[in-house]
Amino acid sequence: MNIEQIFELPNFxxxxxxxxxxxxxxxxxxxxxxxxxKHSILTDITRKDEYVGVGNDKRLVKKxxxxxxxxxxxxxxxxxxxxxxxxxxxxxNEEEAxxxxxxSLKQMWRDTKLDYFNRELMRHGSVExxxxxxxxxxxxxxxxxxxxxxxxxxxxxxxxxxxxxTGDMDAFVVEFKKADATGKKNLDCVAIYTAAExxxxxxxxxxxxxETKPNPFGKIPAVLYQQDAREWGDVQTxxxxxxxxISRHADTNDYxxxxxxxxxxxxxxxPNKSQDAKSLQFDADFDDDGKERKADAEYLTWMHTxxxxxxxxNIIRELIYELTHTPEISFxxxxxxGNVSGIALTLLFLDPIIKAMNKEEIYGKGLQRRVNLxxxxxxxxxxxxxxxxxxxxxxxxxxxxxxxxxxxxxxTLADAKVAGIISTSEAIRQNPQVSNAQQVEEELKxxxxxxxxSFEL
Numbered sequence: 001m002n003i004e005q006i007f008e009l010p011n012f013x014x015x016x017x018x019x020x021x022x023x024x025x026x027x028x029x030x031x032x033x034x035x036x037x038k039h040s041i042l043t044d045i046t047r048k049d050e051y052v053g054v055g056n057d058k059r060l061v062k063k064x065x066x067x068x069x070x071x072x073x074x075x076x077x078x079x080x081x082x083x084x085x086x087x088x089x090x091x092x093n094e095e096e097a098x099x100x101x102x103x104s105l106k107q108m109w110r111d112t113k114l115d116y117f118n119r120e121l122m123r124h125g126s127v128e129x130x131x132x133x134x135x136x137x138x139x140x141x142x143x144x145x146x147x148x149x150x151x152x153x154x155x156x157x158x159x160x161x162x163x164x165x166t167g168d169m170d171a172f173v174v175e176f177k178k179a180d181a182t183g184k185k186n187l188d189c190v191a192i193y194t195a196a197e198x199x200x201x202x203x204x205x206x207x208x209x210x211e212t213k214p215n216p217f218g219k220i221p222a223v224l225y226q227q228d229a230r231e232w233g234d235v236q237t238x239x240x241x242x243x244x245x246i247s248r249h250a251d252t253n254d255y256x257x258x259x260x261x262x263x264x265x266x267x268x269x270x271p272n273k274s275q276d277a278k279s280l281q282f283d284a285d286f287d288d289d290g291k292e293r294k295a296d297a298e299y300l301t302w303m304h305t306x307x308x309x310x311x312x313x314n315i316i317r318e319l320i321y322e323l324t325h326t327p328e329i330s331f332x333x334x335x336x337x338g339n340v341s342g343i344a345l346t347l348l349f350l351d352p353i354i355k356a357m358n359k360e361e362i363y364g365k366g367l368q369r370r371v372n373l374x375x376x377x378x379x380x381x382x383x384x385x386x387x388x389x390x391x392x393x394x395x396x397x398x399x400x401x402x403x404x405x406x407x408x409x410x411x412t413l414a415d416a417k418v419a420g421i422i423s424t425s426e427a428i429r430q431n432p433q434v435s436n437a438q439q440v441e442e443e444l445k446x447x448x449x450x451x452x453x454s455f456e457l
Contacts, residue, residue, distance in 0.1 A: 063247070081400075087367065112147065135222070157175065159174045235319065267282055345403070
């Protein structure tokens, strides 16, 4: 049902019940536990600590429960390749009058700290598979200030959209709790956002108290981000297996990794650890027939290393990285790379780059909707420029975190300029050493005129 049909239902309780049909149940609490290192091996019955021995010899034997937080590694690396460098906003319009609204939008982006918010947003979305941002305006001494809030289950919200028959989101529902006037009781609250109205309801002992007001923005002030599974979902069983292998091997090491001395005969006295020249001395020892027994000692060692265990460990570890498109970028892996070219570096990290490009299907569309929503909010705050904000066309470009080979880039730009296939102005803009292209261009013109020459563009 579309939202108009739902609002025609007899009362708010019925309307909310219909909207709740779109709510999907997820195991977000368990997923956050996986992310934060509270893994199943900690409660696995086969890893339960046991008492051995009887009487005075009874003691507790603790089994190793090793945790490997691949979940954080996979998620944080994906965030770094997606939002490690801030997204770049550029204006497609050529009209000079549009430049001021564009600067206002970029200032709003900075004021709401969206470059940092993006990473937090993706972290919650990577764990919960569904996350949203909710925009609102609060009044301040200097005027109205746009604000954004992260909407996720970890933050205490239940949320779900309503889709129209054409597949568009025509309502966004947020459920949460807030303290009553006494601060001793939490009240159930619901907010329903449509393009036309904002409906807020608080549950009382008998019914819902409902208040509806116009939506000043003319757009649903929420952006929803969804992905099919948690970031490490495809490899969770492999992580469980790896942790069990490491834990069992740790137990084996506890028993057998330390030196074990096997002795034949009567050892007179074991050597002291502070002695420089250690030796073993034996007393004479005889069997029942009066024949002297041989006295000797040697260390017990494993005759065979667990090669199959090592092989399985390496295979599982490699699969975890490969199936999640996560690069293994530890110091030991990259220390021998040297000064590689930009193309070689890109090819080396092609897998996570492809993953980030696929993620743009989710976050690219979401950020574009965010920009449109920000334009609507700014047009509401400053109605005199509303038409200009409507005309503003903003492009979003995701940036790579891979380092540039600056000499290679500058040399390529210089060659392109000499070949006549790029202007000096464009070469300056693309130079990674230049922070303000317009300023550098003016400085070069000034220097050229002082030297009696000309600066060619």
